[in-house]
Amino acid sequence: MPGIVATSEETRQDEVRYTQARLVEVACLDCLARVGVKKNSDHHTQIQWSSAALADCAEFRRAETRPEGRDVKAACPRLRASIDAAVQSGEIVIGAEDGY
C-alpha cells in the first residue's frame, strides 16, 4: 500500500500534468536512446528517461565512476546536442502552459 496518497481527483490530474504533459519524444542522434523532453524556456529542460533508453545511452555506458565517491551521472552531452537539434527543427516548441 502506498504511503503518500492524494485525496482528490484534481490532485491526480495535477500529478499527470506536471509529470507527463507536453513531453516530446526525442531520439538521440548518436545512439538508440529515446527520451521525453519538455522545454518551458531556452534555459529550462526536463528529460524523462526510461530504463531502456538509459541502457541504450552509449555515453553513460562509457562514463567512468566519478571521483570522490560521487556516482551521479550529470548529463549526456550527445543527448543535449540532440535536444538542441530538435528545438532547431521545430519538433520541440519552447514555452510553458500555466506553470507546466
Add this chain to the structure above:
Amino acid sequence: MADVRVLDKGTAPDRFARGWHCLGLVEQFKDGKPHAVEAFGGKLVVFADSQGEVHVLDGYCRHMGGDLTQGSVKGDAVACPFHDWRWGGDGKCQGIPYARRVPLRARTQAYPTAIRNDQLLIWHDVEGSEPDHEILPPELPGLAEEYTDWTWKVVPIEGSHCRELIDNVVDMAHFYYVHFSFPTSFRNVFEGHMATQFMESKGRPDVSGGYGDAELFLKSEATYYGPSYMINWLDVDYKGFETEVILINCHIPTGPDSFTLQYGITVKKPEGLDDDTANYIAKKYADMFGGGFLQDVHIWKNKVPVANPLLCEEDGPVYQLRRWYEQFYTDAADIAPEMTDRFEFEVDTTKANEYWQAEVAENLAKKAADEGAEMAEA
C-alpha cells in the same frame, strides 16, 4: 472566472521509509553503556559488545517490556534493568540468570548495521527484507587523513513530517527567501535510489545570517542515497580562498509528525593550515548550515502539508521528486518504473536572478539612505 485553488493536504504516510538510516557518529556508542535512540515510532537500544562491534535492537525487553536503554551491557549482551534478561546483538536472548532455560521464542528485533564515514547506519524495512548493501552511501575517500574530524549536531524536530525536508532538493527559490543566497544555476537528477541537486549560488549582500555574504560563492552537489542520508559536496570560494566542505544531512523519523535531524561537517584541511585552524573553519561552516536548517524548521513548523503544490515555471520538479520518494514507502514488489527511472530537470534561473538583483540593489540603496539620515540627525 477561474475556480479557487484548494489545498489538498493529502494523507500522511502509513509507514516509515525503507532504507538505510544514520544514527550518528559510531564512536559515541562505544563507551560500554546502552544508548537510547528514538526511531520509527519507538525507541532503539544501541550498544557495543566486548569486541567493540555496535549493535542495535528494539529498546524494549520482550519479557515484560523493560527499557533496555536503562539497563547495562554485560559481556556481549544488553541486560534489562527489570529482570536481567540478556539480549545479544543478533536479537537472541543469551540468558536469563534466574531461569533454568531460555524460551525458544525469545528473539527481539535486531537492526542490520553498517558503518559509513565514521557513522552508524541501520537498515529499516517494514517488510523485514534483508539489508541491501548495494545502496549504502559511498565511503568518502581520504576522510581519515585529509579531512578534519566531524562537527556533528543533532536537532529533534516536532510537528513536521520528514518529507518537508526532502522537498528542499528541488526548491530553488527558497534559497533566496529562506537562506539569503542567490542560486545562479540549479539542476536535479533522480535515478534509482538517488536524488541529486546541483546548485551554484552566491550570498546576498543586503541581509546577513544566511549562507554567507556577497563574496561567498558555493558550488554544491548534494545526493540523497535513499530516503534519509544526503552527502553534500561543497566547493566554497570566499574572497578567493577555496575550501572543500562535505556536509552530511540525515534524519531518522521518530513519529508520524516528527523526526531527528542530524548533520555533520568536515573540511578538507587546506595545505599549510594547522589542524586547529581547519577545525575552526569546519565549526564556522557547521554554524552557518546549522543556522540554515533552523530557518527551514521555522517554515516547516508553521506550514501545512500540500499534496498538490501549485508551481510556476521557475520552480523545480516537486512532483517528480515526490514520485521518486514514494519508492521508499511502497512494498518493494510494487515499486513502479517511473519512481526510479532517470529524470533530469534544469531550472531557468534567469528571470529570478534579474528580479532578485534589482530587489537587493533597492534594499542596499534604502539601507544607505537610512544610514545617511541617521548620520545627519546625529
